[in-house]
Amino acid sequence: MKKRTNMDLRTRIGLAFLAVIIIPVFFGSVFLISMLTNASPQLKSAVLETIVMILIILTVTCIAVGLWIYRGVMNPIRELQTAAQNIRDGNLNYSVSGRGVREINDLCDDFEEMRIRLKESAEEKISSDSKSKELISNISHDLKTPVTTIKGYAEGIIDGVAATPEKQKKYIRTIYNKAVEIERLIDELTTYSKIEANRIPYNFQKIHVRDYFIDCVDELNLELESQNIQLNYFNYLTGEPMIIADPEQMRRVINNIVGNSVKYMDKPAGIINIRLRDVDEFIQIEIEDNGKGISQKDISRVFDRFYRSDTARTSRGGSGIGLSIVKKIVEDHEGKVWATSREGVGTVIYFVLRKYQEVENEQNTDH
DSSP: OHHHHHHHHHHHHHHHHIIIIIHHHHHHHHHHHHHTTTSOHHHHHHHHHHHHHHHHHHHHHHHHHHHHHIIIIIHHHHHHHHHHHHHHTTOTTOOOOOOSSHHHHHHHHHHHHHHHHHHHHHHHHHHHHHHHHHHHHHHHHHHHHHHHHHHHHHHHHHTTOOOSHHHHHHHHHHHHHHHHHHHHHHHHHHHHHHHHTTOOOOOOEEEEHHHHHHHHHHHHHHHHHTTTEEEEEEEOOOSOOEEEEOHHHHHHHHHHHHHHHHHTOOSSSEEEEEEEEEETTEEEEEEEEOSSOOOHHHHTTTTSTTOOOSHHHHHTOOOSOHHHHHHHHHHHTTOEEEEEEETTTEEEEEEEEEBOOHHHHHHHHHO
8 A cells, every 4th residue: 555655646746747847848849840831841850859859858857857856755755654664663763864855854853853752751761660660679678677677576575585574675666666667668659659640749837947846856856866866956047937838748858858867877876967047038957967978979969769879878778769759849848958968977958948928928918
């Protein structure tokens, strides 16, 4: 069927030339010959030679124009056909040059743009699938460790290894901590799936910053004390500022940052400092640790999804999406997050949130 279509197009082109040029010239020549029947032999010879030359010139011109149209139309169409077959077979690297008449060139350019977009989309899908598989592998590995620990300590209690109340309390505390770790991993995976679908649920409300962070610090202290990590809280804010935020999601931001600091803490006595500062119309939150730090080549990528900087950090496990979740939530609050670090000294994560201006809002309402 494809060959038949091509032959039809070539036939149309040939018939068009016959109809427009050759046929009128032929009948015009016949008419001239009939008019010159009674003319002198010299005149008839000259006219006939002129007609023959004109026919030769027109024939050569028609052939040249036909070849030009053939090369300008048929060759690009065949190239487009070949490209379409390659795309159908999954080869998205076949490029179309499109050297023909302007309209065909435009069609080839559109086709090439479509091919490039299809290729980019396919590459993004492959990358996303690969990262999703990596995420599942990482979380499966991370879940295995606490589950094994819980199983071991539970068996110790059942078998009577924890004979004293002190040992039993220690075993139960360890089981609880590992259960919290599993809950965090599952929660992280659930949040990631919502980010992928861009469906994080937000419940924005006015929050008193001072009271909110005191509650967060008290909650974190209970967990960090058992890990021999000192948590210090410094409030340098003036007055009682408020922000518009989702309390639950903002707590996730703080927990993810602190959890990241704990995970990569390499000091026997860890220290985490939380500071609140006024920065014009914003509140700046700083979470600083005295961990191993991050190299300068990696610091700009710590908020990228699935990114984990080096072998030592990778060997500690982790899904690699904790800080990317932080970035997504902060930006959805119209804030900004960034980091600074010195290897061997520690890391500071900063994020800013806009203050709620009670007076300005009331004035706008009056107007």
